[in-house]
Ligand SMILES: NC(=O)c1ccc[n+]([C@@H]2O[C@H](COP(=O)([O-])OP(=O)(O)OC[C@H]3O[C@@H](n4cnc5c(N)ncnc54)[C@H](O)[C@@H]3O)[C@@H](O)[C@H]2O)c1
């Protein structure tokens with residue numbers, strides 16, 4: 001089992017361990033029991049994960065002598081709302097939760113964001129532990145303490161920063177993950193490799209074809225661990241996204257706009273992949289990135305089976321208009337994360353609309 005510590009603001013009270021391994025649940029629950037973080041735990045999950053893994057996880061907690069109850073929320077992004085958060089808080093109260101209770105998020109990013117959000121505001125804040133079960137949640141959303149729910153007008157509009165007490169990433173959960181969901185995580189892994197780690201980029205180039213939910217977890221393990229460490233390093237320096245953390249938005253400015261324009265019918269990972277291909281082309285077009293580096297990174301996305309072009313039916317006008325509404329926009333400046341070389345991103349604030357349109361239409 002790999003482990004490393006995330007230290008926010010270098011304060012011991014806000015540091016937590018991220019444990020990564022295969023079949024680590026017994027040890028995870030032992031650590032939770034020893035941590036003595038709460039008198040009673042509520043395992044928050046969604047109906048899909050509950051059906052696949054709920055009873056087994058509950059058994060491990062009970063065998064360890066911990067007091068635990070399961071609450072299964074509806075699955076999917078559409079449940080990531082204030083209504084679900086309020087219903088969860090009311091259910092917790094109804095079941096006797098108090099300031100000494102702790103929440104455990106067992107699921108993907110939706111469960112993690114919702115559980116973290118409710119943990120951050122329930123009785124002014126209780127502890128939360130993450131057991132991420134999608135690849136995206138394992139390499140991305142479980143680390144860094146961002147929580148939130150969506151508003152009808154835009155995703156993640158209401159949220160808090162609430163760092164967990166611990167994160168337990170068990171790759172064995174990926175065995176039941178549908179291939180499309182796996183690809184969402186793969187896109188975030190590719191993103192981290194492109195913006196931060198040329199060595200990881202090389203590993204991915206060699207292994208892209210075998211990275212699948214039923215593939216060799218021993219191959220995936222160091223890739224997940226490395227990606228988590230990249231995210232950890234970035235959020236330690238900039239927890240609240242005032243500067244450096246923005247580089248994690250590589251591919252996301254356009255990606256979010258594509259997702260919204262498609263009415264969320266395009267998976268996040270695919271939209272971000274198209275956004276990354278555009279950011280790479282834009283970096284090359286503006287003279288920052290050598291063409292060979294652009295081609296290499298775009299080639300990697302393709303090797304992983306990720307798309308690099310917008311669907312033909314999608315209008316660039318619609319996507320451009322949505323990009324203008326991105327909440328990461330400051331004033332009238334659109335922040336684009338671009339690249340000088342693999343591992344050397346920077347935030348560029350002055351890209352003209354016509355250049356973006358040209359890149360989108362030429363992809
Ligand atoms: N907090 C952050 O820093 C952060 C970062 C990135 C993304 N996010 C958020 O994460 C969310 C996306 O997360 P996601 O992609 O994990 O989606 P998700 O939580 O909706 O999970 C995807 C689907 O997979 C199912 N599932 C989960 N684990 C499974 C397993 N092991 N086997 C079979 N099915 C399983 C779920 O029930 C769901 O249907 C978005 O809401 C996004 O905003 C947050």
Ligand SMILES: [Zn+2]
Pocket residue numbers: 188252268272
């Ligand atoms: Zn993303």
